[in-house]
Amino acid sequence: MNDVARHAGVGLKTVSRVVNGEPRVSPAMLKKVLTAIEELGFRPHEGARVLRRGRTACVGLVLGDVADPFYSVLTRAVERTARANGHLLFTASSEEDPEQERQLVQALCAGRVDGVIIVPTGGDHSYLAPDVAAGISVVFVDRPVQGIDADVVLSANVDGARQGVAHLIQQGHRRIGYLGDAEKIFTAVEREQGYRRALADAGLPYDPALVARGRADPEFVHAGLQRMLDGPEPATAVFTGNNRTTVAVLRELAARGDRRTALVGFDDFELADLLEPGVTVVAQDAAVLGRSAADLLFQRLGGDRSQAHTIEIPTRLIPRGSGEIPPATA
Amino acid sequence: MNDVARHAGVGLKTVSRVVNGEPRVSPAMLKKVLTAIEELGFRPHEGARVLRRGRTACVGLVLGDVADPFYSVLTRAVERTARANGHLLFTASSEEDPEQERQLVQALCAGRVDGVIIVPTGGDHSYLAPDVAAGISVVFVDRPVQGIDADVVLSANVDGARQGVAHLIQQGHRRIGYLGDAEKIFTAVEREQGYRRALADAGLPYDPALVARGRADPEFVHAGLQRMLDGPEPATAVFTGNNRTTVAVLRELAARGDRRTALVGFDDFELADLLEPGVTVVAQDAAVLGRSAADLLFQRLGGDRSQAHTIEIPTRLIPRGSGEIPPATA
DNA sequence: CTGAAAGCGCTTACAG
DNA sequence: CTGAAAGCGCTTACAG
Numbered sequence A, B: 001m002n003d004v005a006r007h008a009g010v011g012l013k014t015v016s017r018v019v020n021g022e023p024r025v026s027p028a029m030l031k032k033v034l035t036a037i038e039e040l041g042f043r044p045h046e047g048a049r050v051l052r053r054g055r056t057a058c059v060g061l062v063l064g065d066v067a068d069p070f071y072s073v074l075t076r077a078v079e080r081t082a083r084a085n086g087h088l089l090f091t092a093s094s095e096e097d098p099e100q101e102r103q104l105v106q107a108l109c110a111g112r113v114d115g116v117i118i119v120p121t122g123g124d125h126s127y128l129a130p131d132v133a134a135g136i137s138v139v140f141v142d143r144p145v146q147g148i149d150a151d152v153v154l155s156a157n158v159d160g161a162r163q164g165v166a167h168l169i170q171q172g173h174r175r176i177g178y179l180g181d182a183e184k185i186f187t188a189v190e191r192e193q194g195y196r197r198a199l200a201d202a203g204l205p206y207d208p209a210l211v212a213r214g215r216a217d218p219e220f221v222h223a224g225l226q227r228m229l230d231g232p233e234p235a236t237a238v239f240t241g242n243n244r245t246t247v248a249v250l251r252e253l254a255a256r257g258d259r260r261t262a263l264v265g266f267d268d269f270e271l272a273d274l275l276e277p278g279v280t281v282v283a284q285d286a287a288v289l290g291r292s293a294a295d296l297l298f299q300r301l302g303g304d305r306s307q308a309h310t311i312e313i314p315t316r317l318i319p320r321g322s323g324e325i326p327p328a329t330a
Numbered sequence C, D: 001c002t003g004a005a006a007g008c009g010c011t012t013a014c015a016g
Helices: A002-008 A012-019 A027-040 A046-053 A069-084 A098-109 A126-133 A157-170 A186-201 A218-229 A243-256 A286-301 B002-008 B012-019 B027-040 B046-053 B069-084 B098-109 B126-133 B157-170 B186-201 B218-229 B243-256 B286-301
Strands: A058-063 A088-093 A115-118 A137-141 A151-155 A176-180 A211-213 A237-240 A262-266 A280-283 A310-313 A316-318 B058-063 B088-093 B115-118 B137-141 B151-155 B176-180 B211-213 B237-240 B262-266 B280-283 B310-313 B316-318
Touching (some): A058 A069, A058 A098, A069 B088, A088 B088, A088 B098, A098 A126, A115 A286, A137 A286, A151 A157, A157 A186, A157 A280, A211 A218, B002 B012, B012 B027, B058 B069, B069 B088, B098 B115, B098 B126, B115 B286, B126 B137, B151 B157, B151 B286, B157 B186, B176 B186, B176 B243, B186 B211, B211 B218, B218 B243, B237 B243
Parallel strands (some): A058 A115, A237 A262, B137 B151, B176 B237, B237 B262
Antiparallel strands (some): A280 A316
C-alpha cells in the first residue's frame, strides 16, 4: 500500500480511502490511485486490516467429522449464512476428542475468527471464558454444553426418539431393541431416554438386554443385534439412535438375510427411500440446525447481548416401510 | 502482551520468548512471565503473529459443494493432512459459479492462507497470477485448469469411464445410454470421451440420441431416460457420469418400475451395495485425491520449486449387480 | 478533499 | 540471558 501511494504520488490515507470505497476522493486522485493499484497488482492484506479493525470477517465451525452426511449438510447451511453475512468459514473436525476440539477452537479464537459454532464433545467448556470475555461469540449446535452460558440449537431428541419408538409399538411390537452411541454423547443419552419414555408410555418393561451403546462399527452392531435377535425372547423391532448405526444395522440385517425385523432410525439419510423396504426414520433437519445456529451467531456479532437462547428444532417421522413391518410372532 | 510484560516487570521480548518456547530464558523470568500470563488470561494473537511472520498456518479449500459426499470425503482428507502439518482449514463452496469461486479464492489469498486447493470451475484462472507471485501456493484437484501452471491431481476419468462402459458391452449390451454433467465441467467431457472410446473399441456406433448432458436434477434425468428408453430402439443399459446423476437415475428407474435396464455409475456412494440390485460403479478415491492434493500443497509450502506435477489417481470397477444385468432383448 | 502521525499485537534483527 | 527499537500492512483519529 505504501508502494501504491508512492507510485501514485499521493498520501497513504488516500490509497486507503480508495481501497475502502470511502467517499470524498477527487476523481483525479481516484484515477491516479486506481492505475497505480492496477500497475502494481496490489491487493489489500486482510491480516493487517484485521489487526487494526479488530474484526476478521471469518467464523469457525468445529464438529465431529465434516465427512458425516449430517454434519456436511449442517456445514453447508452455516457456510451459506456466513457468506450472506460477508464472512468466510473455517471448518475443523474434532473427531469427538475433547482435547482436539479444545485445540482447534483455541487456534480459531486466537484472532482468526469473530465467532465460532461448535458441536461440542462432552466435558467442560469453561476454557472458552477468556475468549468470550475477549469478545468472541460462541454458539453450540446439536448438543448442549457445560461450564459456559451460551446459545444452543438442538434437535428434539427425546421427543423424536419417543415418537419413533411409539410408532413401532403402534405396529404391535412389544420387544424393541435400541442401538445407539456411547453415553458420553449427549444426543445418545437423550434418544435413549425417548426410547424408554415410549416404552413407559405403553406400559412396556425396559430390558437392558435389548440395549446396546457404542461406536457405529460393524463389530459393535453385529454383537448387539446378535444379542437382541438370537436370544430366547428376541426383539421383533429395532430403533437406532443415529444414521451411521442405522446403516450398519441395515448391513447386518442384510448379512443375516433378516427381512422380518422392523427398523426405525433416528436421522434421515440419502437413499433411505430407495432401499427395500424403504427405511422409516425420525428425520432431523440438519440444514435448519446449521442455519439457526449461524443466525444466532450473527445476531450476537451484530451486538445482541440478550440472555442465551436455547432453540429446539422439531423432528419428523417419515414412514417408508421398514418401520411398518409387523411383529413376526403376531 | 505489553500488559503481560508490564505485569511481570520484564521486557516485551522476554514474554515473546516464553510464548514461543524459545530457549535462553532464566527460570526466574520464566516463572514471572508464566504467572502473569495466567493471571491476565493472556492468549497470543495469531493475526499479529501472521502479519509479522508472513505465514498464516492456514490453508483454503474451494470446491463446488461441501455437502456433496464426494467432496466432503475429499475435504476430510485435506483437513487431516492440514492438521498433520499444523495448519487450519478454510472451506468454501463455489456452487460451480466461476465468479463466486474467484471471490472466495481471492478473499482467502488476501493474507488469510499460505496456500489453496481448488476444485476449479471452468474458465480462465490467470487471475491467480498475482497471488502466486506473492508466494501463495496453489494446487488444483479433480479438474485441470487453464491460464496458470500449477500442480493438478485428477481421477483417471477417461479410462475409468471406458472401463465402466466396456463392462456393459461385455455383458452383451449394444445400445448404451450416457447421462452426465453439462459440458462446461471438465470431468463430464472426459467421462463422455471414455464412453465414446469404449463404444469405438467395440465397433459400436455413437448415437447422440442416447446421450444427455445437464444438471443431475429429477426433470433432466426423467426426460433423458424417457428419450433413451421409450424410443423405437431403446437403450438396454445406462452409464452415468457422476454420483448425483446415478442416484437420480436410480430414483427414476424405480419410479418407472424398471428393473431390466443395466446401470454402471461413475463414482461410488454409500449404500450402493445395499440396494437391490447392488449398483455397479467405477469408484474414485476421494480420500486419496484430497490427500494427494494436500501433500503436494505442503511440499510446495515446504519450499519445493520443481516443475508442476500432474497426478492421476486410478479408478476401480466394482461389480455389484446392476451392471451385470443382461440386455433385455438378448 | 488530503495527508502525517500513531498504533493494532506481535516478531525480527540488534545491542547490551 | 535480557530488552529497546523498528516494522509487518493497514486503519483510526487528528490536523490542515
